[in-house]
Amino acid sequence: MRAALVPEIGRLPEPGEAPEPTREKGEALVEVLAVPLNPIDVNVAAGRFYGGSPPTPYVAGSEAVGVVRESDSHTPGTLVWAHAGTKRNGALAELFCAPDAELVPLPEGTDPALAGALGVAGLAGWLPVAYRAPVREGETVLVLGATGTVGLVALQGARLLGAGRVVAAGRRPEALERARRLGADAVVSLDEDDLAAAFREACGGDGPEYVVDPLWGEPAVAAAAAAAPGARLVNIGQSAGPEAPFRSADVRGKQLEILGYSNFRTPREVMHREYLRLLGRATAGGIEVEIETVPFERVAEAWRRQAEGAGKKVVVEVGG
Numbered sequence: 525m526r527a528a529l530v531p532e533i534g535r536l537p538e539p540g541e542a543p544e545p546t547r548e549k550g551e552a553l554v555e556v557l558a559v560p561l562n563p564i565d566v567n568v569a570a571g572r573f574y575g576g577s578p579p580t581p582y583v584a585g586s587e588a589v590g591v592v593r594e595s596d597s598h599t600p601g602t603l604v605w606a607h608a609g610t611k612r613n614g615a616l617a618e619l620f621c622a623p624d625a626e627l628v629p630l631p632e633g634t635d636p637a638l639a640g641a642l643g644v645a646g647l648a649g650w651l652p653v654a655y656r657a658p659v660r661e662g663e664t665v666l667v668l669g670a671t672g673t674v675g676l677v678a679l680q681g682a683r684l685l686g687a688g689r690v691v692a693a694g695r696r697p698e699a700l701e702r703a704r705r706l707g708a709d710a711v712v713s714l715d716e717d718d719l720a721a722a723f724r725e726a727c728g729g730d731g732p733e734y735v736v737d738p739l740w741g742e743p744a745v746a747a748a749a750a751a752a753p754g755a756r757l758v759n760i761g762q763s764a765g766p767e768a769p770f771r772s773a774d775v776r777g778k779q780l781e782i783l784g785y786s787n788f789r790t791p792r793e794v795m796h797r798e799y800l801r802l803l804g805r806a807t808a809g810g811i812e813v814e815i816e817t818v819p820f821e822r823v824a825e826a827w828r829r830q831a832e833g834a835g836k837k838v839v840v841e842v843g844g
């Protein structure tokens with residue numbers, strides 16, 4: 525079958541041939557339609573993911589939308605989203621196997637690219653504000669990295685879930701304008717000299733009461749310096765750096781709550797329930813994500829676009 529294989533750690537995946545996967549008991553064989561690319565895919569292939577990388581060569585892709593061909597518990601022909609994880613061969617192929625329990629049947633007529641875009645990235649934006657530390661009515665929310673997919677979903681999710689003022693922060697000006705169009709009351713460029721002051725001014729009042737943080741590094745430190753007493757900061761990623769030199773005076777003096785969020789640590793039933801809730805919101809027009817679809821043959825180019833930060837959810841079209 526056609527598959528995008530990472531030949532060795534540090535190299536891009538290229539279209540090639542791989543043996544068809546053999547379905548084990550309790551697994552489903554899925555015909556793949558769409559595979560979104562995520563920072564985790566790039567990091568696993570580069571050998572930078574804390575959870576490690578599979579032995580090479582391996583089929584890339586940690587999630588997919590497809591149609592069930594064979595399964596013990598799902599009807600053949602069912603459209604599903606599945607999180608394949610990063611421990612073994614992935615989903616960037618004509619066929620892949622995943623445990624039946626990992627499959628989420630999708631409503632009829634669901635757009636596979638949208639369903640994919642809302643998977644790993646959508647959930648990482650939605651679950652912090654909806655589940656890990658639910659946004660409180662009227663809260664002032666600062667979203668770092670609101671120029672990426674995770675941040676953009678978090679921003680719109682916070683708004684839907686009752687936030688008061690919502691401020692978007694990021695680097696690329698055109699993507700900050702997109703965040704404004706999708707509901708941010710104010711935007712802050714991460715290029716500001718005094719970032720903490722800029723956050724405080726944009727948020728007003730005592731500063732942000734809730735910080736959504738896919739970046740870590742200096743932006744998270746500045747957000748903590750700007751934060752209101754008792755504020756919560758939920759860390760989702762480390763796009764700006766793996767370390768952040770927080771000042772004790774900020775964390776202790778304001779009794780900040782710094783929380784971590786990981787899709788991998790979230791119970792499966794919560795992931796699946798909230799995924800369908802998020803998909804429902806997006807289908808109804810309450811949450812938008814910008815998607816760039818790329819044909820399977822151009823997977824290496826799609827990979828490069830994701831690695832460079834496309835600003836859109838890059839989705840590889842495999843079949844259909």
Ligand SMILES: NC(=O)c1ccc[n+]([C@@H]2O[C@H](COP(=O)([O-])OP(=O)(O)OC[C@H]3O[C@@H](n4cnc5c(N)ncnc54)[C@H](OP(=O)(O)O)[C@@H]3O)[C@@H](O)[C@H]2O)c1
Nearest residue numbers: 563648669671672673674695696738761762763764786787
């Ligand atoms: N915890 C989880 O379960 C989970 C799940 C999914 C993703 N994540 C993490 O969440 C983060 C965002 O993912 P995504 O899907 O939104 O990625 P994305 O769409 O590629 O967006 C990347 C974001 O990071 C920003 N960025 C990149 N490098 C930066 C730097 N050096 N300084 C400041 N900002 C920087 C980009 O800003 P500009 O576009 O303005 O340059 C953009 O906002 C990643 O770190 C990812 O690994 C975590």
